[in-house]
Amino acid sequence: xxxxxxxxxxxxxxxxxxxxxxxxxxxxxxxxxxxxxxxxxxxxxxxxxxxxxxxxxxxxxxxxxxxxxxxxxxxxxxxxxxxxxxxxxxxxxxxxxxxxxxxxxxxxxxxxxxxxxxxxxxxxxxxxxxxxxxxxxxxxxxxxxxxxxxxxxxxxxxxxxxxxxxxxxxxxxxxxxxxxxxxxxxxxx
Numbered sequence: 001x002x003x004x005x006x007x008x009x010x011x012x013x014x015x016x017x018x019x020x021x022x023x024x025x026x027x028x029x030x031x032x033x034x035x036x037x038x039x040x041x042x043x044x045x046x047x048x049x050x051x052x053x054x055x056x057x058x059x060x061x062x063x064x065x066x067x068x069x070x071x072x073x074x075x076x077x078x079x080x081x082x083x084x085x086x087x088x089x090x091x092x093x094x095x096x097x098x099x100x101x102x103x104x105x106x107x108x109x110x111x112x113x114x115x116x117x118x119x120x121x122x123x124x125x126x127x128x129x130x131x132x133x134x135x136x137x138x139x140x141x142x143x144x145x146x147x148x149x150x151x152x153x154x155x156x157x158x159x160x161x162x163x164x165x166x167x168x169x170x171x172x173x174x175x176x177x178x179x180x181x182x183x184x185x186x187x188x189x
Contacts, residue, residue, distance in 0.1 A: 151189035
């Protein structure tokens, strides 16, 4: 099984545990309204000037619990601050060398994009057709990386079972049913 297929299978298992289909087959999310929304300006009280410190981030996002987490990206170990709610990781914060926040990642369903996009929605449900999409590489290989025109927001979509050539977007019929697995805010595109 390829790395992309394994990732997509694990994601689908997590999403299946978190969401139940409603009468039209779309996911019913953990809460009727997201706890917090991401916009091109930031997320909640977090903006481009917020320092990357546990204290500043905690004060800006009341109602979340925070912990340091370790991840791998592009073969490199990274230490990030993560926000949890209901025992599930919702957000990840990357530090910049400037001491500010480099990026914020939505990884859970309690946060939403500016138009209500939630983790687990399909490409079609989230209105991604208006985005500029490129094929993912490395750990995002086989996925679609879709940016807003202003490049502040990046949406990452994973197809359920796509084993196409590296460096190519999935075909339209596969892309339309791909699931949103991450939204990334970049305060300095």
